[in-house]
Amino acid sequence: MQQVINFIYAAVLAGTPLLFGTLGEILTEKVGNLNLGVEGMMFMGAAVGFACGYYTDSALLAVLGGFAAGALGGLIYAFLTVTLKANQNVTGLTLTIFGVGFGNMLGDYIMRHSPGNAAFVSEKVKAAFAKLNVPGISDLPFAGKLFFQYNVLVYLAIAIAILMYIFLQKTQAGLNLRAVGENPAAADAVSVPVTRYKYLAICVGGGISGLGGVYVSMTTTGGTWVYNCVNGLGWIAVALVIFAAWSPAKAIVGSYVFGGLSVLRHYVVLEIPVAIYAMLPFAATIVVLLVTSVRQSREKLQPKGCGINYDREER
Amino acid sequence: MRKANGKNEPLFRLVKLDSPSWKRGLAQRALALLLAMVCGALLLLVLRKNPVAVYWQMIVGSVGTKVALTNTIRMAIPLLITTLGITVAFKLRYWNIGGEGQVCLGAIAATYFALNFVGKVPSWLLFVIMFAAGALLGGLWAAIPAYFKAKFNTNETLFTLMLNYVAVYIIQYLREGPWMDPQQTGFPQIPRFPMEARLPKVLGVHVGWIIALVLVVLVYVYLRKTKHGYEIAVVGESMDTARYAGMDVKKIILRTIFISGALCGVAGMVQVSGADFTLTETVAGGVGFTAITVAWLAKLNPALILVVSFLFSMLEKGANSIQTVFNISNAAADVLTGIILFFMLGCEFFIRYRVVFRKKKQARDLETAITAAVPAAAQPESVPTQPEQEAKEGAECSR
Missing domain, CATH: 1.10.3470 (ABC transporter involved in vitamin B12 uptake, BtuC)
Incomplete structure (x- = not known):
């Protein structure tokens, strides 16, 4: 029993950066833009968040810095695809190239310019991302570990998922946003400011993805910079959007399942080579892609305007 | 002529070019590359190089x-x-x-x-x-x-x-x-x-x-x-x-x-x-x-x-x-690649479209005077065709 709880606990920790990335991408796709730059924005968030945490010694600034960096990536993407109508696929890939390079360069720069070529955020910042410890509750048998011993970012991710669900499903602005993603021309005709919605959603979505990067550099690596630390998480997040059927609530489940796959080898010992274990999350993503496309549910769920730039004068 | 009073006319509008000339395209790409290099130079300056x-x-x-x-x-x-x-x-x-x-x-x-x-x-x-x-x-x-x-x-x-x-x-x-x-x-x-x-x-x-x-x-x-x-x-x-x-x-x-x-x-x-x-x-x-x-x-x-x-x-x-x-980290190559590509992607737009800014007040008054002189029946036609004509002129100029 304890083993199962440990496994779920580890799965949630490993799945949280995926959840941030997935949520950011869901918001972006809901407004009709397929941003393949999640990996890049996560790298930007990871490096800038780390830089803020290291130089300002403030956990809050690390989180805000990571968010801002991701949002900046989103802004570049939004400017190119919404205003300049560039191809969304190529722009997203470029954002990934840029973001991965930028993140590694900045992280590397900090490492090279710190004593002993090793930079760690202070104990104070690290403590802010340590696991929760509420006296009485966190020590409860089973439930304590299962629900009340995560770091603050885990709860933040869940909160964002719930808020996004409420926003998209229950508010007028959320309805407008979805309308822009489904049919921008119709939304435009009833004077929904299409461009403003797109910019805002893409930037906020990028910021949320950036938080996933902060999670990586602050908790996964333990508050230091590891070269190539994001390593494909952003790409899995893009695929998870399909798995989650563009729903923030389902994204929580999907992310934790994939987090579980990536830590499986520490908990389930089978006679399988390490490389095959490492392959699992990616192979599982492929299976998800296949199943959803064979069932053809993708057609119904993906926002209709996704991937196509809206040009007001070309109706 | 609601547009002619200037209040509802946007600051600039876009004119799609029918056949962008490759000479103009090449010049614009060269400019984009130059701007990307400048951007990369700024980044290097930040790194004190x-x-x-x-x-x-x-x-x-x-x-x-x-x-x-x-x-x-x-x-x-x-x-x-x-x-x-x-x-x-x-x-x-x-x-x-x-x-x-x-x-x-x-x-x-x-x-x-x-x-x-x-x-x-x-x-x-x-x-x-x-x-x-x-x-x-x-x-x-x-x-x-x-x-x-x-x-x-x-x-x-x-x-x-x-x-x-x-x-x-x-x-x-x-x-x-x-x-x-x-x-x-x-x-x-x-x-x-x-x-x-x-x-x-x-x-x-x-x-x-x-x-x-x-x-x-x-x-x-x-x-x-x-x-x-x-x-x-x-x-x-x-x-x-x-x-x-x-x-x-x-x-x-x-x-x-x-x-x-x-x-x-x-x-x-x-x-x-x-x-x-x-x-x-x-x-x-x-x-x-x-x-x-x-x-x-x-x-x-x-x-x-x-x-x-x-x-x-x-x-x-x-x-x-x-x-x-x-x-400098060799990730700098990726950053530079990314910047160059961003500018190239953006540049595509200016090859396909021409940005036309709102005319100055004097020119607008002149235009109003001309359109007022033209018989009323001709007006609805003359307004929508204007962008097309400008597009043709633009294409011809660039040739």
Whole structure:
């Protein structure tokens, strides 16, 4: 029993950066833009968040810095695809190239310019991302570990998922946003400011993805910079959007399942080579892609305007 | 004339150009490249480096000496071949992001024969077998997502991407398991290729460069002069049109993507037997991703691909040299690549559209006076046609 709880606990920790990335991408796709730059924005968030945490010694600034960096990536993407109508696929890939390079360069720069070529955020910042410890509750048998011993970012991710669900499903602005993603021309005709919605959603979505990067550099690596630390998480997040059927609530489940796959080898010992274990999350993503496309549910769920730039004068 | 009072007229509007001239396009691209360099220079200034010195070092470090030039060409070979493969897929509007994995699989196939068939067949035959096996396995690897794309319309962007990771872990598995060199202790490695399985050199660089140049010509001919090439173009433009014309769309997708993957597989074979002489997870080394941007920048034109892939190899080699000389991370190459691409992407817009700013008040008054003088019946027609006329004028001026 304890083993199962440990496994779920580890799965949630490993799945949280995926959840941030997935949520950011869901918001972006809901407004009709397929941003393949999640990996890049996560790298930007990871490096800038780390830089803020290291130089300002403030956990809050690390989180805000990571968010801002991701949002900046989103802004570049939004400017190119919404205003300049560039191809969304190529722009997203470029954002990934840029973001991965930028993140590694900045992280590397900090490492090279710190004593002993090793930079760690202070104990104070690290403590802010340590696991929760509420006296009485966190020590409860089973439930304590299962629900009340995560770091603050885990709860933040869940909160964002719930808020996004409420926003998209229950508010007028959320309805407008979805309308822009489904049919921008119709939304435009009833004077929904299409461009403003797109910019805002893409930037906020990028910021949320950036938080996933902060999670990586602050908790996964333990508050230091590891070269190539994001390593494909952003790409899995893009695929998870399909798995989650563009729903923030389902994204929580999907992310934790994939987090579980990536830590499986520490908990389930089978006679399988390490490389095959490492392959699992990616192979599982492929299976998800296949199943959803064979069932053809993708057609119904993906926002209709996704991937196509809206040009007001070309109706 | 509600518009003429100026309040409702936007600050600027866009006029789509019917036939953008290539001279104007070239000038704008050059300007975009310059702006990207300026942007990169600002970044270098932030890092407290002299941008001019860094840029100069990138040129010297990539083509300044014979050794550097040889290395740059060696880096350009897999990039060039992979880009050709990606180009074939992109012509079909099939987003093959799996070049990386297809290169790996080509390298795996070549390695198998290099390790097991030396001495059993003549050297030239061994190369032919390695070449064919690399192409075949790369092609088959690419054909998996293509099959599901054709059959179930599965998202190929993500499928091909995920297969990259799977391919890399297959190499890791082989390296740590069945193909591990028993004579090596410590870090598990796949044995180095025997001399008979290493590509010979011509003019200081392995023959891969000749293979690459031949493939440039072949791909050009294939895409531009054959029935297959025509079918690819039609399916790429519109699947419905292709179906209406009686083409077997599924077959065309499968065949084209097989060729795309086969070319990437050849790149893997050339890299592993021409440069690396052993198989590691970094055999593709990001080539599959760089190829996408090269293909796009070169407008899927094989001749331009030759030029652009060489420039990108210069960028990468140059970045390696500034790493040692100026103590800048070689990730700087990716940053610079990204910035250049951002500007190129943005620049496309100004090639396709012309921005027309709101006229000054005086000019507007004049226009109002003229339109007032024209008989009322003519007005509704004269207003909408104005942008078209300006577009024509614009196109003519630029010619």
